[in-house]
Amino acid sequence: MTERKLLRLEVRNTQTPIERKPEWIKTRLRTGPEYTAIRALVDREGLHTVCQEAGCPNIYECWEDREATFLIGGEQCTRRCDFCQIDTGKPAPLDRDEPRRVAESVQAMELRYATVTGVARDDLDDEGAWLYAETVRQIRELNPDCGIEVLIPDFSGKPDLLGEVFNAEPSVLAHNLETVPRIFKRIRPAFRYDRSLDVITQARAAGLVTKSNLILGLGETDEEIDAALIDLHGAGCDLITITQYLRPTPRHHPVERWVAPDDFVAWADRARAIGFAGVMSGPLVRSSYRAGRLYAEAVAARSSRSAT
Template sequence: MANTAGRATDRPPWLTLPVPEEPALNRMKALLDQGRLHTVCESADCPNIGECFGNKTCTFMILGSHCTRNCRFCAVPHGSPAAVDPNEPQLLAATARQLGLQHVVITSVTRDDLADGGAGQFAAAIGAVRAQLPKAGIEVLIPDFKGSMPALEIVLQANPDILNHNIETVPRLYPVVRPQAGYSRSLALITRTSQAGILPKSGLMLGLGEKIAEAVAVMKDLHQCGCKMLTLGQYLSPSPAHLPVKEYIHPDVFTELAQTAQKIGFRQVNAGPLVRSSYHAGYSLAELIQA
């Protein structure tokens, strides 16, 4: 399914989703607007937004709506970031309580303009959720903080149940896919998370031109760093201005990769064309605990 320009064509049927129910979307958007909150579900054009919003779940995105980086795979807007809202953690926690969430997932735009990269706001959000929903699981999906270990320690000391940091792609493609990040930097973050006794999680996008052997090598690197949970999903280009899809990966390949990951030693794997970092996150944690 690729043409001579190296761009995949003919989006396959397994990526077809039902049209989201507009009333469910509007109810969630209205609730989020009340708290002046953003979600990565909306900002990153997640294909699962209809399912998740319909089930009254979301992934909160703190620290504004604009990212200081401009990764060519990501739909989150790039531009001048907003001032940090000191009320955001409490508003987020109140909204999570109103939704009755049993597992709260918090991510952010990348804020390279801040001295701590936004780590303090993550810690404040974790604390606010703990106070208002003491029985809820808390998962954070964090940027790399430009490799700052002191910033990472701020988040680790807030004691989330899961710390997710996506490796995203194979090392060979980093200069194109993640030019402002570093493969070894991300692995060091995951290693420190494991050493701190926090459950590490990471994820890969497939279809950017990586080879299967390269993806398996990354999985082995992640496991060696102590990563216990893994997501594998299909990259979908947000617009013609973003990186093109090089290949649509068949669902059977995702199944085979999930089996390979389990053999490598991952305790929980969620793999499939429509899987994203936080997709069914609460179920994934429950599955790991019961294993």
């Protein structure tokens, strides 16, 4: 997207004021001993997680489960999605020591499950594939019992770049579809719907547990959500999270609707009926929410299939 088009889009978005959130969009503080211990360690050692820096509403539950998410590749993304609060711009040079530091943070926090995500790096020849793969390798070397999930960009759908990440053998390979075909180009102009499905297909063909996410409230219809779920399952997606869009700033896409909690329960039932091995669906669910539990569901489902 050119700078001029980006400016026009953001100006149009700002014409709609930030929406008032409904009653059910709220979290309750639920701290426990594991959360308290991790919080003290993070503060003492100066560790950095997406959970804390993005103000994730699920931090209490995830940290209590000894799960956390890390952002790699810098703070500037080479692409712009209309729902995402990460800045678009020219990223800093690649930090090749970052995988080691992430692995050491996982070790220090004594995590049971770590999710690694990052910005798109179209400025690099390998689009950041080595960074993801090396981070998986470093985490596993220091933390052999820790589950590792990578939430990746599409690497332009290139099999060699995707293969580099697949060969590192993460526990789960996640790539988020996010929305439906009719509004996909408007919401994710640098991505392609079919290409995102193909990333899932390639990961499944490599023998990995696969995962994706759908955001509701961007302007999609119920029929389109259902079709996207069917597309994802048909592409080989094992696990799905379904979430409510929360607008980060007035520059971002307006919230088109608030989906009621009961409707999220219905979507979870529908996703299971379609055949997903694990589902998390709710207004405050995020793609890495209870990631370790979802992975366990996928492992159990595969074991059940192989036993029959």
